[in-house]
Amino acid sequence: MTRTIFFKNQPRIVGTSSVAGPKECAGSIKEYIQTKLENDDYGEKSFEKAESRMLYTAIKNSIINAKRKEDEIDAIVAGDLLNQITSSTFATRNFSVAYLGVYNACATFTEALTVGAMLVDGKYMNNVVCATSSHFASAERQYRYPLELGCTRPPQSQWTVTGAGSCVLSANGTGPKITCATIGKIVDYGVTDANNMGAAMAPAAADTILRHFKDTGLSPSDYDLIASGDLGALGSRILKDLVWEKGVNLEKRHVDCGELVYNLIESEFQGGSGAGCSSLVFSSYLYTKMKEKKIKRLLLVATGALLSSTSSQQGESIPGIAHAVSMEV
Amino acid sequence: MKTSENCINRNYLNYVKSVCPKTKEKRSLFRAFLVGGIICSIGQAIRLIFESLLGLAGDELAAYVSMVMIFLGAFLTGLGVYDRIGKFAGGGSIVPITGFANSVVSPAMEFKTEGYVYGVASKMFIIAGPIIVFGVASSVLVGILYFIGYRIF
Incomplete structure (x- = not known):
């Protein structure tokens, strides 16, 4: 039984980009975040739309950071937490690029990286974008309670990150x-x-x-x-x-x-x-x-x-x- | 097929229980007592004011006080203050009638993005719904018991 894949051609991560909400931008990684949002809603009417736009921004900027053009990107592998991974679908709707939607809850990012690396390593594709996002407010309304409900959180609970990250895998170029x-x-x-x-x-x-x-x-x-x-x-x-x-x-x-x-x-x-x-x-x-x-x-x-x-x-x-x-x- | 019953790893669950942080009970109880007490004192103050100024009494007075408290709860929810009080107070701000107002108004605000019919109106009672159902059901039950008791004795 094989569970580890060794990449012979070793795809490289040639560019990344990140978008994060105000709470994350006040945290310990603030100076490394590219797009810092001032508002959780990112100027959109709903938090779902905001999450989608965050993912879109991350993907777009990662392509720019990787010094690629949109038509050089062969595929986008993306996922998020919402039902039917709508954030990813609506974010990639703006690109005219092949799209694979993946879901493994919070493990989606490494799943996307694995799928992307396989595509590039197998020489099927040259440039693949791997991206995921989540949003505190949209996750909260899907999994838990309304934001304004005055309830307490138990001490073992966690806080859903409002953020998106994207990276471009490529068969050639420099990077890890x-x-x-x-x-x-x-x-x-x-x-x-x-x-x-x-x-x-x-x-x-x-x-x-x-x-x-x-x-x-x-x-x-x-x-x-x-x-x-x-x-x-x-x-x-x-x-x-x-x-x-x-x-x-x-x-x-x-x-x-x-x-x-x-x-x-x-x-x-x-x-x-x-x-x-x-x-x-x-x-x-x-x-x-x-x-x-x-x-x-x-x-x-x-x-x-x-x-x-x-x-x-x-x-x-x-x-x-x-x-x-x-x-x- | 694996189901939740045969997945259970007792040793692991016991271990998780032992490392899990505990809710600080004394602190939570104190805060709940403090904030719950303040809310009820406000209610009582309004009751006294209405009693002396408007000359209300009995059921009518209770209804007026409830209306004001429900308004305050809804208003503070709309301002985004009530959830902060709730974070501090826990049960202290959930149990009084202001908490009930909060549980109706907060989903109504949250689901406005899905429209007024399928959003606001249909999601308004997702949290308060069970409270109403069990409240009505238990009042019927008590009513029946009272009726039987009244007939026998």
């Missing part, structure tokens, strides 16, 4: 190379608390990371950084415990994009989450650091909780997934 990718499997340990997504996703992240090291023969010390997507503070702790049980120590190498994105203050509790979380942090902070060669080898493990509001109302547990993409400069 994608060397391999480990595709995750669904791991479900029976967590039913929809507020505790860190605990639901951590076993999937542990499974993918352990499988990645087994398939590649690498160890955590081979990476400068192992970045999980949006496990949050609690999920990260669980992940470290789970892999430690199997004799792998992530302590020194691990960082969580969800923990990184905000200056953790109380209202976000465990940190950021959402499909836009890992793509925003990667497209801004991590990509810049890779370009500067501060991070030479990166394992990006975006994690997703594959629940719907219907499935949790029916008492189903939360299936987790994590896809890992390995990059180096």
Whole structure:
């Protein structure tokens, strides 16, 4: 059974772009974000439209940053959290480019990267855009409560990131190379608390990371950084415990994009989450650091909780997934 | 087929329970008591004012006070203040009648983007709906019990 794909031609990430809301722009990665929004609604009538426009802006700017023209782009692989991934569809409606919509909840970004890297590595296509987005307000109304409802959040909850990130993979050019990718499997340990997504996703992240090291023969010390997507503070702790049980120590190498994105203050509790979380942090902070060669080898493990509001109302547990993409400069 | 029943990994769930941060109960209770108390004191003050100024009494007085409190809850929701009070107070601002107003007005505002019929009107009671259903159902039940009790004794 193969779950790790080794890319022989090693597609390169030639350009990225990020868009983020005011709360994210006040966080710890603010200086790396390209488009900083002053309002959550981005001048649109609804938050769904705003999210779509954020994704559109990120895709457009990433193509410009990669010094490509729109007609040189062969495909866009994109996804988001909303029902029927409408943000991605409406964002790509403005481009006359082949489109693949992908969904793996918050793990969508690495799924998109894996699919994009396969297209480029197989020499089917030259330039592929991989992008994801999420929006706090649109996710909140789909999964939880109206914004103005005066309810409290439990301490294990996370805060959906308002942000979009996009990157251009290319067969030629300069930038970090994608060397391999480990595709995750669904791991479900029976967590039913929809507020505790860190605990639901951590076993999937542990499974993918352990499988990645087994398939590649690498160890955590081979990476400068192992970045999980949006496990949050609690999920990260669980992940470290789970892999430690199997004799792998992530302590020194691990960082969580969800923990990184905000200056953790109380209202976000465990940190950021959402499909836009890992793509925003990667497209801004991590990509810049890779370009500067501060991070030479990166394992990006975006994690997703594959629940719907219907499935949790029916008492189903939360299936987790994590896809890992390995990059180096 | 795997279902939620046979997925359960007891050891893991117990472990998660042990590392999960706990709600600070004493703090939450204190805040709820404080804010809930303030809201009820305001209600009581309005009641006293109406009683002495307008000379109202009984059911009529209660209805007037409720109307003012519901208005205040709805108004503060519209201003975007009530959710901040709720974040601080927890149950303290949910339980009084102002919380009920908040639970009706907030979805009405939220779903305005889907139009007045399918948005505002149909989503208005997504949170308050169950409260009304169980409120009416339990009042019917109590009414029946009262009726039977009255006949027997």
